[in-house]
Amino acid sequence: MQIQRDMATHGEKDVDRIEPFWWGLFAAGGGIAAMFAPMQILLQDLLGNAGVPVATSSYRRARRLAANPLVRMYLFALTSLSLVHWAHRFRYYVMDLGVTGARRQIALVCYGTAIAGSLDAARIVLRLPGRAR
């Protein structure tokens, strides 16, 4: 009954069935980036470049680390979901900046970029070399 009332109130065509899918991926991307990105940027890109001996500053260590299946899954999740997170936020950010037209095209560009980036992330992670001999 309640569902019927909701549909009568909002109209069945108003229920966007794709939005929850993107919103779920957006939340997952926001969560994984929130949990892992700051420490990785701090170590890999700031302290590592300042001389702290982190694994990513050394080719051999980076290669050994990236050979671990868990690390590969983490790298794929972090990069691909961060792109989806960006797509969903940037789509609305553009509206916030006053661009209210071309919504379908903006959404296509944002989600299309995220999908292409995620496929590329899968390709790169799957083709990472194994442990150096």
Added chain:
Amino acid sequence: MSQIQANSAWVRNIAVSPNRYHRADEPGLVPTWWRANRRFALYMLRELASVFLAVWSLRLLRQLNLLRQGEEAYDTFVAKQRRLPWLLFHISAFSFALLHSVTFLIAAGKGPTLHFMGRKVSERTITAGAFAGWAIASLAVLLALLFGGRGEDT
């Protein structure tokens, strides 16, 4: 509230077209609305964090891809990261990543209604749990990057 009612409320709250609730749709809203106060400006900064995280992710993928191309290509890329423009980008990316983490984890406590042993879990408890998770995840990254990948030659 019955399960059916709860489900329909969930659909109503999550799945309504953005055309209906987004601020930019308010009639007469000027593009500089976010400059009206600090809360709006912080909101826009928080949203901008996703851009830096996405660019940083693409840069990380480029670095990973170079692992296939050999030690020289990888080391050249890493050496370039020490240049000033990249350093400024990394400082910006780190600052925005921190802003994203803090605002996202605080928001985590405001979203879901969780029950444990028949009692509602408070917003403070959920937020504290999210920050504890952040600390554990950060520790895992710290240990992996400081001690991971070591071999006989390192």
